[in-house]
Structure formats: C-alpha cells, structure tokens
Amino acid sequence: MESNMAGWERKQTDTDKGIVIPDDWPGYPLDLFTYPEHYSEDLDCVYIPHGVIIDRTERLARNIMEDLGDHDIVVLCVLKGGFQFCADLVDCIKVLCRNSNKTLPMRVDFIRLKSYLNDQSTPDLHIVGADNLSVLNGKNVLIVEAIVDTGKTMKTLLDHVEAFKPKMIKVAGLLVKRVPSGTGYLPDYVGFEISNRFVVGYALDYNEYFRDLNHICVISDGGKLKYKI
Secondary structure: OOOOOOOOOOOOOHHHHOEEOOOOOOOEOHHHOOOOHHHOOOEEEEEEOHHHHHHHHHHHHHHHHHHHOOOOEEEEEEEOOOHHHHHHHHHHHHHHHHOOOOOOOEEEEEEEEEEEEOOEEEEEEEEEOHHHOHHHOOOEEEEEEEEEOOOHHHHHHHHHHHOOOOOEEEEEEEEEEOOOOOOOOOOOEEEEEEOOOOEEEOOEOEOOEOOOOOOEEEEOHHHHHHOOO
C-alpha cells in the first residue's frame, strides 16, 4: 500500500492539528443556543456550535479536494458517531465538484466500531462489517471518523483496512483529543483539537443518547449518571 498517491506529497504543518481549543475553554452557555429540551439538565455547555462545525467541515472538504481531486476515492464512514460528519463532508465535496475544474468521484462504504461503555474506552474493539471490505483492494481510501481519542482504535482500524491492500489510505477526523495515554496519532485532516472532555452531539453519543443534538456539547455529571448502563 502506498501512503501517498504517486506524485503527491504534503508536509504536515501546525494547521494540520486543526483548530486548537485550549484546556481552559469554558464553552458557551446553553441558553445562547437551541437544543432539545429533554437534554436541558444533561449538558454543561455548548462546546462547538453547529455552525462552526459546518464552516470547518467546508474548509476540510476544500483541503481534501485540493489534495485528492481528479482521483477516484472510496469514503469509508466509521459508524455510528461519524455518520453526520461524513454526510456533511461528502455534501461539501459534492458542492465543490459542481463549482470547480477538479472532480472527485466518490463511493461511500460503512464500517461500525464500538469501543466505549459509558464514558470509558474498553480494551475490546468490535468491528461490524469488517469482512466486507474487499472492495477497498487497490482503491484510494478516505476514512472519515468523528473523534480520535487515544488513537489506539484508529491504529487498529488502519491495520485492518491495510490487510485489504488499498492503494492509499487517508483519514479525516473531526475531533482529536489531547489525552495523556494517547499514541500521538494525528489524522491527515483534522477539524478540531480538543481537551480531554467527554463530548456528545452531532452524532456523538453517550450510550446511544445525544445523537439528535446538533451542537457538540460537554455532558454533565448528572447526564452521565442519568444515562449510565
């Protein structure tokens, strides 16, 4: 497998970390935004508003278009948390394709990972749909993931995908956490670098709750207790 397409190589820069949100960022008060009323006592703050997510996604789409344009790619969406980011990213790329001299033919496939129980990452990684990735053989693959925590899950997934001998693999991650136990792994395209806080919304869940929340928010201790299993 080639890590880069022939004739294309991009040096990583500080901007590849994405928008760096500092550890002391308090977020926005909830009453400044609209959100489902049934979560009114379950959230501490709005961490990243929906509009900011979309604006950043548009820029990532442009970067991807500039780097990978005119090559067929397979977008591999990591479910469940990545579905909203993937859908919006693909939509942004399609808009660019309609208004650019470059084109980026895409097909989208899906894989599901489960590595969390409550707010803790578990040592067991369950991959659903992993045996149906033979379509990746010889293809240029863009993995789209909502959040990279320690990086261990992504490294395991990359090893698994590499077994199907794709031509190239790139990763777009909306969020990358700064965690003490992290591997230092950094996706090729990063939306935001965030502190080690448990965030929900924009399809990110806590035991399947909060996927219906547009903004990325910090769950409260009361919310964790309420939805704990």
